[in-house]
Amino acid sequence: MNNAWYLFSASTIAWIIIFLYSYGISKKQKSLENQMAEMKEALRKCHISGSSCIRVIWQKKQ
Amino acid sequence: MNFLNKVRTIVWKDFTHELRSREMLISMCVFSFLVIIIFNFAFPPGVEDVDWIIPGILWVAFIFSGLLGIGRSFGVEKDKGSLQGLLLCPVERGTIYVGKMVGNFIFMSMMEAFTLVIFTILFNVNLFPILIPLVLIIVLGTVGFTVVGTIFSAISANTRARDVMLSMLVFPIAVPLIIASIKATGKILDGKSLSEIYSWLKILVAFDVTFLLVSYLTFHFVVEE
Amino acid sequence: MRRWVRIVFEVTTLTTMVGALYAIFLYAPIEKTMGIIQKIFYFHVSSAFLSFVAFFIVFVASILFLYRRDRKWDILAQSSAEIGVIFCTLVLITGPIWAKPIWNVWWTWDPRLTTTLILWFIYVSYLMLRKMAGEGQRATFTAVFGIIGFINVPITFFAIRIWRTIHPIVIRSSGINITSPMLNTLIITLVAFTLLFFHLLMARMRLERIREGYEEMKALLEEQENR
Numbered sequence: 319m320n321n322a323w324y325l326f327s328a329s330t331i332a333w334i335i336i337f338l339y340s341y342g343i344s345k346k347q348k349s350l351e352n353q354m355a356e357m358k359e360a361l362r363k364c365h366i367s368g369s370s371c372i373r374v375i376w377q378k379k380q
Numbered sequence: 381m382n383f384l385n386k387v388r389t390i391v392w393k394d395f396t397h398e399l400r401s402r403e404m405l406i407s408m409c410v411f412s413f414l415v416i417i418i419f420n421f422a423f424p425p426g427v428e429d430v431d432w433i434i435p436g437i438l439w440v441a442f443i444f445s446g447l448l449g450i451g452r453s454f455g456v457e458k459d460k461g462s463l464q465g466l467l468l469c470p471v472e473r474g475t476i477y478v479g480k481m482v483g484n485f486i487f488m489s490m491m492e493a494f495t496l497v498i499f500t501i502l503f504n505v506n507l508f509p510i511l512i513p514l515v516l517i518i519v520l521g522t523v524g525f526t527v528v529g530t531i532f533s534a535i536s537a538n539t540r541a542r543d544v545m546l547s548m549l550v551f552p553i554a555v556p557l558i559i560a561s562i563k564a565t566g567k568i569l570d571g572k573s574l575s576e577i578y579s580w581l582k583i584l585v586a587f588d589v590t591f592l593l594v595s596y597l598t599f600h601f602v603v604e605e
Numbered sequence: 606m607r608r609w610v611r612i613v614f615e616v617t618t619l620t621t622m623v624g625a626l627y628a629i630f631l632y633a634p635i636e637k638t639m640g641i642i643q644k645i646f647y648f649h650v651s652s653a654f655l656s657f658v659a660f661f662i663v664f665v666a667s668i669l670f671l672y673r674r675d676r677k678w679d680i681l682a683q684s685s686a687e688i689g690v691i692f693c694t695l696v697l698i699t700g701p702i703w704a705k706p707i708w709n710v711w712w713t714w715d716p717r718l719t720t721t722l723i724l725w726f727i728y729v730s731y732l733m734l735r736k737m738a739g740e741g742q743r744a745t746f747t748a749v750f751g752i753i754g755f756i757n758v759p760i761t762f763f764a765i766r767i768w769r770t771i772h773p774i775v776i777r778s779s780g781i782n783i784t785s786p787m788l789n790t791l792i793i794t795l796v797a798f799t800l801l802f803f804h805l806l807m808a809r810m811r812l813e814r815i816r817e818g819y820e821e822m823k824a825l826l827e828e829q830e831n832r
Contacts, residue, residue: 321642321706328645328702332652332695339691340805347812350819357822361829528753535746539737548733549750552726553757556764563768583764594756598749601671 386471390479391486394453398487404452408491412445413498420502434503435565439558441495442518443525446488450529451546453484454537463603473600477530481595484526484533492518505569513568517577520584521561527588528553531595534602553591560584611807618800625790625797633790645703647791651798652695653721659689659802660728660755667751670744676817679744682751684809686731688802693725716766723761727754 398404419437457463466476500507507514529550536545564580574581629647636643662685670678700718701711712718731750738746 321640324702324706325642325644328699331698332648335695343808343812347815350815354819354822357826538742541737545737548730552723552730553753555723556761559764559768579767587760594753601745602749
């Protein structure tokens, strides 16, 4: 039944690769969406108090 | 000016430029010489299977050295900014491609001729009886190699890691070319007649024609800004 | 795409995949000569098929991009190339794992394996070209390479085939060489993998669009800053 080990490792590797890729995509997506939300916040705050504050808020985030 | 004249002008430009410095041609020849020598250490002449290995060594020398020269063809243009000048001329982009390709072909052929001479001497093969079929195969192979090499040189000249990128683009595409050329050369060196390498020749011709067409059509996308 | 359509699609993908796994491990019979390891076949063939589909999509999208210059074709080409490389990698991994116990070697230079390896290299080079090229040119360059690369595949295959011949010929012109429940399992797996492919493709394209939005926003913000 050694052959079963080969089958097991092949399917495990296959699924790991697929999941890693899928996971990588959603993680990247989340991070971009978060950054965009932050930028929107910064823009909103400065719209209220005047445009020169953007520099301060955005650079603090960087 | 008709098509042939334009091509001839572009080829002439590259040829005279090279004639003055000769640096690219000399590096190509030295490099292919070195490759052959190194392979000689890898497979010393006493080895039994040397007949099988010889065509491979020859083509490896051609290809690695050819890549060197082809990489220069657009590399130099990009560095000196002369590509802009060329593009300003009222010449169709496809014509520029053909001109460059023919230039590369000529230089690569010169290197190959030199390499064949070295090869004859170092490996003690008599190429005279089989010269015509051998030249046919080499010409077909070189045409194919310069066809894809030229357009990829135009692409990779605009990237970082220029030479590495060129190799990565050319080698996977050139695989059928390399296989066909090496196998056909091997058969010819074995003394077989042209009819026996018919299928390899078919592949070479198919490769050359197909990619010449595709490159000619897509070249203008590559050079327009 | 509307939210509910997407949800239905993803649920379908998931259930089909679960169904396929059930079919592979519990429904399909164990092959006589090879034993249980033959079941890799279902993953292996499906991945190979899908990677080919992916690269064909790259080919078509590249042509459309050069013609229409619409960024969406470039996004499609890039995403499809990435996923194609993933599936091709799976083929190259599951293949040797299957081969070792059966043929007692990890690798042979037979036509199909070699062509697959070259195919893998072509699209890895495609992805490298994307990384190495500058912003404005990368779409055009990779489109040209995508076209040349795909056209190269049949030529490479024939060249290698004239050069060599071991791979079990499952699909001959006269018919299929496997039993009926295995065929059903294969079909289910193919469908499941196809759905998976499109799921990954859409996710990847969505990511690219979001990234574009992000870059735009960033540029806008920097512009505001510099006033």
